[in-house]
Amino acid sequence: MSGEDAPAQQQNAVDQKQETKPAEEPKAEPPKTESPPAAATADAAATTEKVPEEETFTYRALVLTGYGGYDKVKLQVKKGKPALKAGEVLVRVKACGLNFADLMARQGLYDRLPSPPVTPGMECSGVVEAVGEEVTDRKVGDKVMVLNRFGLWQEVAVVPASHTFLIPEGMSFEEAAALPVNYITAYMMLFDFGNLRPNQSVLIHAAAGGVGIAATQLCKTVKDVTVFGTASASKHETITEGGVTHPIDYRTKDYVEEVRKISPKGMDIILDPLGGSDTHKAYNLLKPMGKLITYGAANMLAGQKKNLLAVAKNWYHQFSIHTLSLIQGNKSVCGFHLGYLDGEMELITEAMNTILDLYKAGKVKPRIDSTWHLEQVGDAMRKMQERNNIGKMILTTEPMPEEEKKEEPKKEEKKDDKKKDDKKKDDKKKDDAKKEEKKDDKKKEEPKKEEPKKEEEKKEEAKKEEK
């Protein structure tokens, strides 16, 4: 998918060598995990002979062991094949998506994740390996993408069949893992709350992020929509090619002024993942009949651990609105978070079906920033939190072979070489981002020095997990 990121990731991989070697969970890479993607079926677990499957079945899982920094998410080995209840399917996970809520969750700022230890992860793609009773619309071997409240950052996941969606022809596992959260979020915000129509204007914050790119693509499916997108300057060329009409560098310019220069009356729709004072600005930037859709509090995230000052500031500036102001302004304020919508699979499925139709028609396509091994989840989270990604951050469950750890970033990227042709235009634009990332890599070394000690903890925890 994103072979163009290789140099940056290579650097990551080099960093990784020191930290991940001790983490080579001895029981974590059994033959199962190497079973061929499409043929992965229930009997893959039977490769070890004569021992009951329940005992020999092991799989790697990322586990949030406590709230805090990037190192709190650890790779562990779990043992025993999970039991399936009626209506459930067991999915052999191929790729997982990272979301902003996962970053919030790690800091203890997301209440939809149960207390640690717990496996995070709201979306993944994979192959159905077993189906429970009463499951009629999924069968072993189906390639699916999965949406769940949590628990998908592992090699094997058990979920209700209704939380799975068939992957259409030609969609890679990475794309499939990149699609659910970002596209459903963008779709429901723009077309349910936003009621986006031709000739309207939309302000998209973090336009180079996963939701930002999905929202931009979805805006382009409606005639003559003008998209204003904020992103750091190095990402402007990419987001412009993706459909942003007016990119705005929020780091060097006042985005409110920039928007007013071009559209004095303001915006029809504003997607606000920031919270705090940016929500106030958004509200004031709305046209009459305008819709502000707030879907996060990214401003709360400052640094890798919970920053009480940032949290307090966000609370202090939290937007609160009186109905009289709404009436006099003819405005709408909406809140959206897919994580709180898990009881509404009917709505979600409806949105997903439309999105998949758009995908098949070539109108939307997830943009992968980079793909990381499970061992690299900390670095992946860091890149995302520091806003150095353009598009989706993906984790692959494919094990990191020894030689890759030494030389290459990831196998994933080779597989995706054939897709490069579509992406050539994007390649150059990433250069700037890569430079930023290199600077970033230097920063990364600090926390990593602690890693080796932590790896011992990890092993102990893994043992506990095995009971």
Added chain:
Amino acid sequence: MSGEDAPAQQQNAVDQKQETKPAEEPKAEPPKTESPPAAATADAAATTEKVPEEETFTYRALVLTGYGGYDKVKLQVKKGKPALKAGEVLVRVKACGLNFADLMARQGLYDRLPSPPVTPGMECSGVVEAVGEEVTDRKVGDKVMVLNRFGLWQEVAVVPASHTFLIPEGMSFEEAAALPVNYITAYMMLFDFGNLRPNQSVLIHAAAGGVGIAATQLCKTVKDVTVFGTASASKHETITEGGVTHPIDYRTKDYVEEVRKISPKGMDIILDPLGGSDTHKAYNLLKPMGKLITYGAANMLAGQKKNLLAVAKNWYHQFSIHTLSLIQGNKSVCGFHLGYLDGEMELITEAMNTILDLYKAGKVKPRIDSTWHLEQVGDAMRKMQERNNIGKMILTTEPMPEEEKKEEPKKEEKKDDKKKDDKKKDDKKKDDAKKEEKKDDKKKEEPKKEEPKKEEEKKEEAKKEEK
């Protein structure tokens, strides 16, 4: 339109005798006001010969002389033909609509009306009698409906041509005066903010009011929409025939409980004209992805004069919402008021065109509760404020002939007899409402005792107006 209301109005007309006789503005009923509706052209003003038109041109106008009770709106005579600026048209007004905002305005609770003395009135219908320069799409003789921030409760109104809409074939002046505010409000709330779609559920408060009836009809244009409507029991049969699926008597039952019994998950859309604590209830009654659209503060209106306790209570209970609650609930809160949308004629025209198409297709049709002479505006406002109407309250500019004041309610109603056939079903249902109205009439007599004195003030003010 509403010949079926005759008995009730007759009673009103009887009441009226005592109070309106002294109000027979001597200069208020010149031949002009009796000019035939369709033929009313600029030269109608030329019936008085040899004296310059500017001096002889007089017209009756309702004027809010100060904030307070029903008697604060007085009928005055204005002199001098208003000048037309470029882009404006002069409309000979035939009928005017009453709106809740007019009631608020009389009490000093609506900031879109300039300070008294001022002519209220946000909508009317009539005939174009003169066009200003640069007006290309309206001509003398055009039958139009008009939407304006204020100033339409008079026999002659000057408005921007862009604020007029051609009346379609077959629509009466009363219907045309009943349509703009209620239908545009209902339309924009349901289809812009509400994004109403098939199979959804909508709670409509005051379902027998002007907006309520318009909203119900518009809901029925979408497949399988379930409408919950609150109204007093006597109105249930009428609103049920109009399209309300589940009528709820809010006077004897807890509407929240009633809604939950039928739809435990709550509502997709709630239209809230009440404000205060009802807005809180509405918010809690929303489904995930639900939209609360608040468009008034009817709860503030208690009695005919400003009730400070009611206002304070409304403010105290005023709904205020934090974004975090919106996000966790996946909810939308919108505010709407057409009075604050007067800069957005493009949006309004778009909505109006769709509504007129629906009218032509027979899908929507304003329901007139009753038509009143300008002299009767106080009674009309009272009926509306006391929630005794089913549908729209209309004022007609046709003068009240002596014999009518003694015997008949109004000429208007005779003209509409031919339309009765469409309405036969509605006739019976109004009986209950009429009974209520009779009770009401007794109450009316109290304030009317003051009237005769006030009429003298009125004459004096009329003289001042003439300068």
